[in-house]
Amino acid sequence: MQSRYSVLFVCLGNICRSPTAHGVFQHLVSQQGLSGIVEVDSAGTAAFHVGAKPDHRSIKVASERGYDLKRLRARKVQSEDFHRYDYILAMDNENLRNLQEIMPDNPKARLQLFLEHSEQQRFSEVPDPYYGGARGFDLVLDLIEDASGGLLREIHQRLQQD
Known part of the structure; x- marks a missing residue:
């Protein structure tokens, strides 16, 4: 019986x-x-970071939709994370391969692409907006909001079954 879940993006x-x-998923979890x-x-x-x-562009676009990313700090994924988290969700296929x-061996985590939880069918990966313009950051947020809703529904279902 599992009564707690952990997610690593x-x-x-x-x-x-x-x-x-x-930031988006934490906001939904809190709500x-x-x-x-x-x-x-x-x-x-x-x-790298x-x-x-x-x-700053991620912070700005997220803030415009009511999400606060300012307290977050970058870290590198560790092998222990595979035993700590229930879900490890990669943004794209390259990160999934990495x-x-x-x-x-024997990880606890379910490793998958994040957009497997999305209802939209156009994208299978969250595109990296780093070298693009502001529109890329809006698209990333759109995709993340959609997939976050799907992931939260799955976790709700799992909690009800536990």
Whole structure:
């Protein structure tokens, strides 16, 4: 019987997509009164930005929709994360492959693409907005909001079955 769930969102540098997912999903978890039941975190497959705040464009776009990312700091995913989290959700196929390469034997985590929880059918990966314009950050937030709703519904169902 499992009464707590933990989710780790992963992208490359942990400054755009995964902290956005972290902030959005944490907000939804809080709204649903599940803060003590669902743990949320984010990390990157590379150590480019360890300790850094999310990209200022991610912070701005998220803030415009009511999400606060300012307190988040980048970190690199660790092999222990596979035993700590129930879900490890990659933003794209490259990050999924990188995670598969470092995944230890007998992980607790369910490793998958985040957009497997999305209702939209156009995208299977969350595109990296880092080198693009503002529109890319809006698209990322749209996709993350959609997939976050699907993930939260799945966790609700699992909690009801426990």
